[in-house]
Amino acid sequence: MFVLVLTACAQVPGGQVDPSSDSPPPASPHAGAESAAIGLVNIWRVSGAEGETTDTWLRLDVPEFQLWRDCGMIQGSWGASESLFLASTDAASGECVTGATLPRVAWLESVTGYRAQGAGWELNDANGAVVATLTIDGKPDAIPTAAEFYTEPPVITDAMREELRQPAALPEGSSPATPENLVGRWLPVAISGATDPHVLFAADGTWTGSDGCNGGQGRWGADGAGGLLTTSGASTLMACDGAPVPFWVAEARLASVDGGVLRLLDAGGSELGELKHD
Known part of the structure; x- marks a missing residue:
């Protein structure tokens, strides 16, 4: 129904x-x-x-x-x-x-x-x-x-x-990300090299980030039930020894925060990446 x-x-x-x-x-x-x-x-x-x-x-x-x-x-x-x-x-x-x-x-x-x-x-x-x-x-x-x-x-x-289409449900046992706990600067959990891949979710609803070499930016919103929506603009395409954080953000439709770890997932519920607060 x-x-x-x-x-x-x-x-x-x-x-x-x-x-x-x-x-x-x-x-x-x-x-x-x-x-x-x-x-x-x-x-x-x-x-x-x-x-x-x-x-x-x-x-x-x-x-x-x-x-x-x-x-x-x-x-x-x-x-x-x-x-x-x-x-x-x-x-x-x-x-x-x-x-x-x-x-x-x-x-x-x-x-x-x-x-x-x-x-x-x-x-x-x-x-x-x-x-x-x-x-x-x-x-x-x-x-x-x-x-x-x-x-x-x-x-x-x-x-x-x-x-x-509506995204899948969050994996069982996950805690939905909220607008409040998403705000801040996040780094990939697993990172190597000297670059600085990150994403900054600002309280004004904008985000900026980098894979370590190429920048990204756009708008973001969270519904408090695990749903995440983002827009993204143009970016450079330099080869980089970092992590594709702007891509994760652009593709994410779901987000959870458990134990200080932010998990970004696509519409089907597949994990894109894990991040931790800077």
């Missing part, structure tokens, strides 16, 4: 469904049920967001978003769980770009969660306040600096459903 409810939520509201997908896709090994977050995939008119006009649209594809403003289009990555929502900006076009500086989308970068509101959604900050409302209401006009297909809703595919 719980799965059926989530499936219904995923259809209303939502983007176009791939007509070749006549039946639910097979779940990944050990993964959970289909997520209500699939219902976020669409083109939405943005209302109530500070600094935005009435002609602002947010196109949520997987894993990218496009934000349409009068100046052009702003792009980035996003992710969602059953309650968490995070987005990070990484590109822009048209007059939205000033020199080499990317525009800030402060309201979108403050969003940490979402909930259904009528036929649309509310985006909320860490205090639960409504940051913006998303509704189905028209679509943006095509612009010279962006492909025209960006003016249409994404087609929901099996790959998208898998990307947003």
Whole structure:
């Protein structure tokens, strides 16, 4: 019954469904049920967001978003769980770009969660306040600096459903990581060499880290029940004698803290790495 409810939520509201997908896709090994977050995939008119006009649209594809403003289009990555929502900006076009500086989308970068509101959604900050409302209401006009297909809703595919699928449960006996006990600087438990692989989970919901040579950064959120959600930006790809900590963080969907050891796990519950407080 719980799965059926989530499936219904995923259809209303939502983007176009791939007509070749006549039946639910097979779940990944050990993964959970289909997520209500699939219902976020669409083109939405943005209302109530500070600094935005009435002609602002947010196109949520997987894993990218496009934000349409009068100046052009702003792009980035996003992710969602059953309650968490995070987005990070990484590109822009048209007059939205000033020199080499990317525009800030402060309201979108403050969003940490979402909930259904009528036929649309509310985006909320860490205090639960409504940051913006998303509704189905028209679509943006095509612009010279962006492909025209960006003016249409994404087609929901099996790959998208898998990307947003709920993660597996934490291993039995594990203690869920919480927003409070994740904050701080963490080092790999097993480390050799003179490099400094690490991750710093800041209290403001951002993270920075390194594999010892290449940096990484993004946003993070934890639901207090073991679920972890992160975004990540571009990074260099130098060969390094360290540990792939930024990769662990980017891939993690689950986290536990036991005996001072942070375990990061992927959506299927497989361990990515273990870290200890610096």
